[in-house]
Amino acid sequence: QVQLVESGGGLVQPGGSLRLSCATTRNIFSIYPMGWYRQAPGKERELVATISSDGTTKYADPVKGRFTISRDNAANTVYLQMNSLKPEDTAVYYCNARDNWNARWVAQWGQGTQVTVSS
Numbered sequence: 001q002v003q004l005v006e007s008g009g010g011l012v013q014p015g016g017s018l019r020l021s022c023a024t025t026r027n028i029f030s031i032y033p034m035g036w037y038r039q040a041p042g043k044e045r046e047l048v049a050t051i052s053s054d055g056t057t058k059y060a061d062p063v064k065g066r067f068t069i070s071r072d073n074a075a076n077t078v079y080l081q082m083n084s085l086k087p088e089d090t091a092v093y094y095c096n097a098r099d100n101w102n103a104r105w106v107a108q109w110g111q112g113t114q115v116t117v118s119s
Contacts, residue, residue, distance in 0.1 A: 001025070001107075002024060002025050002026065002028060002097065002106050002107045003024070003025045003107060003110075004022055004023070004024055004025075004095050004096060004097070004107045004110055005022070005023045005110060006020060006021070006022050006093060006094060006095055006110060006111070006112050006113040007020070007021050007023070007113055008020040008021045008113055009092075009093060009112075009113030009114045009115045009116075010114075010115070010116070011116045011118065012085055012115075012116070012117055013117070013118070013119055014085060014086060014087060014117055014118075014119060015084055015085065016085050016117070017081070017082060017083045017084075017085065018082045018085065018115060019079055019080070019081050019082070020036070020079065020080040020082065020093055020095075020113060020115075021077055021078075021079055022034070022036070022077060022078040022079070022080075022095035023075075023076060023077050024076045024077070024078070024097075025076075026076060027073055027076045028097055028106065029051075029053060029071055029073055029078075030053050031053060032053065032097040032098055032099055032100075032106055033050050033051065033052045033053060033097065033098050033100070034050065034051050034069075034071065034078045034095065034096075034097050035047060035048070035049065035050040035051075035095065035096060035097070035098060036048040036049045036050075036069060036078075036080045036093060036094070036095050037093070037094045037095070037096065038089075038091035038092065038093045038094070038115075039091055039092050039094070039112075040090060040091040040092075043091075045094070046060065047060050048060055048063055048067065048080070048093070049063065049067055049068075049069040049080060050069065050098075051069045051070070051071055051078065055071075057069050057070075062088070063082075063089075066082065066083050066084045066085075067080060067081065067082050067083070068080070068081040068083075069081075078095060080093070080095075082115070085115075085117045086117060087117045087118060088117075089115060089117050090115060090116050090117050090118070091115060092112040092113070092114050092115075093112055093113050093114075093115055094109055094110065094112040096109065
C-alpha cells in the first residue's frame with residue numbers, strides 16, 4: 001500500500017511564500033500522476049496542480065504563475081512551491097496519486113497540511 005504524508009504548511013502574510021512537501025512510501029511517479037489539492041472551510045476539495053509520469057505539469061487557473069509543482073524521484077517526494085500567496089489560498093492542502101485506469105485514488109486521504117495567509 002502507498003502512504004503519503006504532507007508537510008510544510010504554516011501561517012504567512014499576503015505576498016509570502018511556502019513550500020509544501022509530499023513524501024511517499026515508494027516511488028510511484030513513473031506509474032501515476034501526482035496532484036496537490038486543497039479544501040477551505042465549508043468548501044469542497046479542489047485541484048491545485050498535477051504532475052504526470054512524464055513530468056508534464058498543469059495548474060488550476062487561480063494559482064497559475066504563482067505555484068510550481070515538482071518532484072524529486074530519488075527522495076520520493078513531490079513539492080508545491082507557493083509564491084505571492086493570497087488570503088484566498090488559505091486551506092488544508094493534500095496530495096494524492098490518481099489511478100486513472102481504475103478511476104480511484106492510490107492512497108487514503110491524509111491529514112493534509114494547513115496553509116493560512118493572513119495579515
